[in-house]
Structures are given as structure tokens and as C-alpha cells.
Amino acid sequence: MTELLFNIDDLPVPFKPGQTILEAAKAAGVFVPHLCHHPRLKPHGGCKLCTVVVNGRTQSACTYKVAAGQEVDIDTPELNAMRRSLVQLLFIEGNHFCPTCEKTGACELQALGYEYEMLSPHFAEFYPADREVDASHPDVLIDRNRCIMCERCVRASRDIDGKNVFGIAGRGGKATLAINSPTGKLADSDFAVTDSAAHICPVGAILVKRNGFATPIGERAYDAHPISDSVNVCEIAEEAK
Amino acid sequence: MFALEQAESPEKLRRIAIEPVTRVEGHGKVTILLDEDNKIHQVRLHIVEFRGFEAFIEGRPYWEVPVTVQRLCGICPVSHLLAATKAMDLIAGYGALTPTAEKLRRLLHYGQIVQSHALHFFYLSAPDLLLGFDSEAGKRNIVGIASAFPDLARQGVLTRKFGQEIIRHISGKRIHGTGVIPGGMNKALVLGERDALRGDIDAVIEWSLEAVGMIGRLHETEPEFYGRFGESRANMMGLVNEDGDLDFYHGGLRARDADGAGIFDHADYAAYGSLLQEDIKPWSYMKFPHIRTLGAELGWYRVGPLARIQICDRLTTPLAEAERQKFIAFNGGAPAHGALLFHWARMIEMLHAAELARALLEDPDILGTDLMADKGPRREEAVGVIEAPRGTLFHHYRVGADDLVSYCNLIVSTTNNNQAMNESIRKVATQFLTGHEITEGLLNHIEVAIRAYDPCLSCATHAIGQMPLQVELIDAGGALVSRGRKGF
């Protein structure tokens, strides 16, 4: 059987039928930035960091299937500038104080900020005042200040853990991470620290409690290598936990 | 009411504002009220801004706090890191630190003292002391020192760098690293790092000794002037260990009166609330703490180098203790209270910290890898106290069962010295300003007295980062005479 090929940034790359662009690129060792995508989860297409140009039209690489002969642009100045803006928007929408966050150095959002040379927030900060911290659970802390609504936890809890602990409630600027329990508190849900949803957040919004800076700054997942050095972004961050 | 704190009819007086005070960390302001004959009626050091850092801490998980509080101050983040972590060691339920962890923390702290004292002396105060209080304002800075005293400037830069290198190796970064975590340390010191530090330590000790000698000789030239400048007789407070030796990292609280008689000794710092009371005054955001049993009028006290070296029984390192003895002998054996003596005391402490660092660098435990203490049950409340470069630093937290901080109180060194600084500048105003035509050089005398305390007004404001600097001179009619921005 002849090898199926498509082109990434003008270079031919093999793929298997049914693969998304992101999967095929990853198999070929090509980095496609992503936040809401996680290999253990169904594609979501929410964050748009993975936006690529396919035969002249923008598509989400995490959901769009590859076809033979496709021309896909991934690493272009225009796309990277757009990605930087997306990252900036995610930063200003929440309250992200990297220096004091346990996730610093292992945070995918922060690492993408570095990757796309985000030197300032650029847009006016929202500093939302209504992002609640839920510390009710004995082992896990929810800090909504840092949630980027990627819904990884929502999907992990529902599809891997079989529990359905999380959801996103509200719309637009009022959207918030909701917890499926009588009180809305994590302690009153059936969530456990062993759930995969406890370890899948790309940022520091879901953190295992009482673990503060045990890994020195400088030895964290993205301290030594930029996020684009690895195509297995999420797995690396998870292993580092 | 303290003399010169409140003028009788302020509305009739001319007002001069020094704002902000330069070559100190953070933003502060001095106001002076004088009558037509230039007689001084009121002098105050104010903190005019309030940034409420506690609000960034309450409601946050406790393990973030040691890192968050470092952002209180760009000058001595390590002090806040250590004080907060000492409290969080207890909150998290850890027992005694491992020998290696305690020694690494101490080495880090000594590095911080060396770098902070060197910064203060060589960069911020040497320009006044060596070039003259009323030398040309534009040259009264480290650049002026570098051209007039190149060797001294070089030694100052390298001494400070040595302190910074200790911090970098132990905390992972020159500023705002981690290293210290509840229960111990997150990183061991490796052989190469230890050896690099050991290679420089002898020179640093030698330079520190030279700096002590230089400031001592300066006092000898005009003992009355240097000894009495901004003198304010104060109670003194600081930490000492069980033997009564000065201990920068841990100990009990000792307070003595201005003549050296005991007020309390080996007091458990966790009970600071029963020993000290914090008052507020309408004209400053900085609180005024005092020793409870003595009341506000008599109970105010001084912390920092000048207090520490005079209340301890001994410094445990030989060179520094010998210099301390010379200092005491020079002052006739009784506690001395001149503001400029702070510099001398500070250099003795820098020497002491450098000698302590050398001993630790020669201790095999410093390369150990057993970094974390054993864990027991969590606690809901704890206090962490250290002797920061500028004086006693209190961090007090309550943490709920949900791991979030529910209460936080910090008393920073500069706040402890609030009344003492006010008394020193009132003294300077009486000594030098009253009855004279006020010049920039005379106003700098006030700043010299404040600077001697090495105040960190940004800590005291609980502010983050540095503030813009501005000086205003306003005449009796309230009209602006001059305004200048000073860029430090």
C-alpha cells in the first residue's frame, strides 16, 4: 500500500486514515500548540490554539481530519501572532499571578505565553472579582481564578472517571466552572484525588492540596525546554506531577 | 504625646515636606512645621500609602504564602520567605528540621544579611558618610563613591554579590527563588556550588573587617558629632539564643531598656501579642508598636543592628565579637543610641554573618541530602519570627481546616522602628535645623538619620515593588517652592 501523505508547512508528512491533523502532526514529531486537547480525551475544539490553515481555510487541528494531499500551514507568523493574542486573552480574562502559583514552570498556558513571546498582557486586564476558590475538599483545591474553561476536567470526569463532577455554567464573561453537588462544593461531590480529572488541568486551577514548591523552580516541566520541544505536551506535564 | 509630634497651632506654621525620602526602599514622607524664625514645631515621618498586602494572603492556600510574601519587598524577599515558612512549618505539622535543612536556611539567611547590609552601607549610606551630608546632591550616590573611593566601591559591589550568590545557589534564583518550603528545603547544595562560595568567603570577611574599621575610624574623628547625631534613647529588642548570643534565625525575644536593664528575656515569640501592642496614629499608615507593660509613651523600642549587638551577651564568631567589644568600649561600656552608630553596628553584623557563613560552608552537613522533616498533625495557628537585616520580623497566620489562610498579621522591622525613627529625626531637627535657613544639605541631615535605620518603607506599606520618588518644598503660604524627582 502506498503511504498516505499530506503537507505540513510544505513538507510531506505521512498519516493514517481517520487521524486528526493534530494526531498526524504529533506522530510525525511536529508541534501543534493546544490547550483543550488531551490525548486521553475526546476532541473539544474550544481553545483554538491549534488553529491551522488547511488549503487556505482556518481549521482546528484537534478536530479536523487529515486527507491526502492537504496543504496545512502550522508554523506561520500570522498564525503564531494569533496564538499569542489568544494566550493574552486567556491571561487577562482570569487572575493569573504566575510567581505564586504552584503550577508555575509546569503550566501549559504560561509555557505557551513564553512560546509565543508574550511580553505583556497587551489587552486591559479584567481582574474578575467573582472567581471563587473552593477549598472544601480535603485533598484537592479548585482555584477558579486560573480556570481557562478548557473543559478537560469536565470530559475527564465524565468520560474517564465516569462521575460527571464538573461542568461549565453561565456564558461569556460570566462562565464559570460548576461542580455537580448539592451545595456546589467539591467536598459534597463524589470527586476523589485519584480521579484522572484531578490531574488533567493545564493550568493551576485544580491542584492537589498541600503540595507547595516541592519541585524547585528551574526543575519544572517547561523550565529547561520550551513547550514546543515536545509534541506530548500534556503527558509531560502530567508526569512531572 | 511626644515632643515635636504635634505642633500647637499648625495652621500658623510653614510646612516643608521631604517626599519621598530618598535612598530608602519604598515611599515615605517627612513633614516639618516651622515658624517665621525657623524654629521647629513638628516633625513626622509618615507612610502615606497603604497597600494592604494581607488581602493577597487571606483566603489563599497556606503553601502559597511563603512565595507570595516574598513579593512584599524587592530588597529582602528572603526574610519574608523565612519568617513565613517558619510559621508554615508548624501549620503544616512538621517537626524539627533536619540538620541540613536548618543549616541551609541559616546559610541563606546569612547570605541575605551580607547582601542587604552591603547594599545599605556601600550604596545607600557611604555617599553621605564619606562625601559629606551636604556634599553636592548630584554626586551623593554610588557613582560618586566609585570615583572618590574606587577600591571601597569595588569591595562593596563584590561583597553584595557574594551574598547574592549564596541566595542564588540555595534558592535557585537571585531574587524570588524558592528553596525554603514548609518542612525543610526543596534542593540540596551541591559540591561545586559550595566550593564556589568557599572560594570567595575569606575575601568577603576581610572586606567586612575593613568596612568595620573604616566606620570606627570615622567615629573617632569626631566622636561627639557621629555618636550623638539623631540620638534617641530607646528600649531595644531582638532575638537571642538560649545562651544569650545573637541569633539571626531563631531564638527567644529579649528586650532591654536604654540603660541595658532587662525588660523581658527568652520570651516565646509566639506570644508576641501579649508582649507588644500595635497602636495607630491618624497621620501615618505605619503602626506604632510598643512594649505593653511600659505603655505607649515609654514602651517604644528600637530593633535592628544597633539594638541587636547591644542586647546580646555575645556574638559567636571571634572577629565580630572583638569588633563588638571595641564598639562597646568606644561608647563607654553603656548602650549607645546615636542614629549613625547603626552603620557601625551593621558592619559588625555583616562581618558576623560572613563568619557564620564560612563556618557553615566548612560544615559537611551543608552538603547533606536529607532535607525534609517528619510530619505530624496540622496546626491552625502559628507565628514565625526571624531577625531580618533591618530587625525583628513577625509573621503570624491562622489557617482553617480547609487549608486557606483566615488571618494574617505581619510586623515588619521598619514598623518596629517607627517611633524610634521619628524620635531620631526630631532630634536631628533640634540639633541642626532649628533657627537656620533650611537648605537642601540640612534637609539631607533628616534623611541621613532615617537612612541610618535602613528602613524598608515598602515592606511597611506592604507594597509591591518600588514607588516613584519626588521631593517637594512648600512655603508658609502653601506654595510650591521646588519639586524634583530623584531616581533611585
Ligand code: SF4
Ligand atoms: S479547571 Fe482546569 S481543566 Fe477544568 S476547565 Fe478550568 S482550566 Fe480546564
Ligand code: FES
Ligand atoms: S486544542 Fe484544538 S481547539 Fe483547543
